[in-house]
Amino acid sequence: MADLLGRAGYLDEAWDFIQTMPIKPDASVWGAMLGSCRIHRNIEFAEIAAKKLFKLEPYNSANYVLMLSLYAMSNRWEDVDRIKDLMDTRGIKPRQVWSWIQIDQRVNLFSTGGIPHQDEGEIYYELYQLVSDLKKFGYLPDLNCVYQNTDEVEKEKMLLSHTEKLAITYGLIKTSSAPIRVIKNTRICSDCHTAAKFISLVRCREIFLRDGVRFHHFKAGKCSCNDYW
Template sequence: MVDLLGRAGRLSEAYEFIQKMPIKPCAAVWGALLGACRIHSNIEMAELAAKYLLELDSNNAGRYVLLFNIYASSGKITEADKLRAQMNQKRVRKIAGHTVIEVKNKVHTFVAGDRSHPKAELIYAELKKIIARIRQEGYTPDLNFVLHDVDEETKESMLYAHSEKLAIVYGLLSSGPESIIRIKKNLRVCGDCHVATKYISKVTGREIIVRDAHRFHHFKDGICSCGDYW
């Protein structure tokens, strides 16, 4: 119920539902509310949900990262930095993100900024072309997903080299035009990569299936099956 109300943007009702539950809400319940706050950019409710959530699941790095991303996407850099300091104080470590793709019975693993792949030069050259194509269709990189103190151009470069994009491009290069591209990420898919993948599916005419830590995303003709809620 919390998830359904959250998807509809009825966050106050979702919170009231939690308050009236005859049993103590578990971390999954507060996590559902926090996820809805991310989608609908409700900072006040997100902080409230996170307060209860971190009391129940204080060592789960994913909870901190979700709130961190909410602050980041809303431009609240100071709050994001404070949360990062809190993570360091509690020695909570974010799991390193990676994306895998299987091509011709061989698994290829990519991390952000990865240039270790034998075809790295070709992958980055093709990625540059694809980014140019999706920009023409309206894609604009979401720089809020990069909080490093660097210039705008560097931030864009860092976003382009996310593991999801690298794996997808390798899939495009390594499979026929009718093939479905399937990748798997060990964490929640990046918000900017989610938007970019919608555009990539549109300009290439390819179906792309992404399995992240929360659900499957089926991209086709510029639309994702998750309805941009994950």
């Protein structure tokens, strides 16, 4: 119920529901509240939910990353540093991010900070072209998905290196019309989600992406999750 109300934007109602629950809210309830706060960019409730979660599951990096994204969206860089310090103190590292795509019986792996893919040069060349095409159709890079206080050009560059973008681009290069199937171990960011919708429209390609949270089917500019994930 908290998840349903929160995702739909009824954060006050979700909050009241949690407060009046006959059982003590656990991490899944507070996690639902925090996720909803990220969607609707509500820092006030997010801070309360995060405080509970940092106690209930202190080693779950996803909660810290969600707070990082919320503070970064609001340009609250001191708070971003505070959360990073807290993660350091507790020895929490963000989960290593992986995306993979199978092409001709071979699994191609893309990871942050891992060994670069053998066709990386070709992939980035295609990705630059692709993004410039997407922009003609209205795609705007979501710079809020970068949690570092740097300039816009640098942020846009950082968005290009997201593993799911690289995997999808590789699928576009290596296959001609078949649907592209990508798996990612963590949640897809909103910029890659938007980009995938545009790619499905601009390149007339269906994309199936299973991320760490749910399943997405991008087709003709839309996603089966209706932008709730």
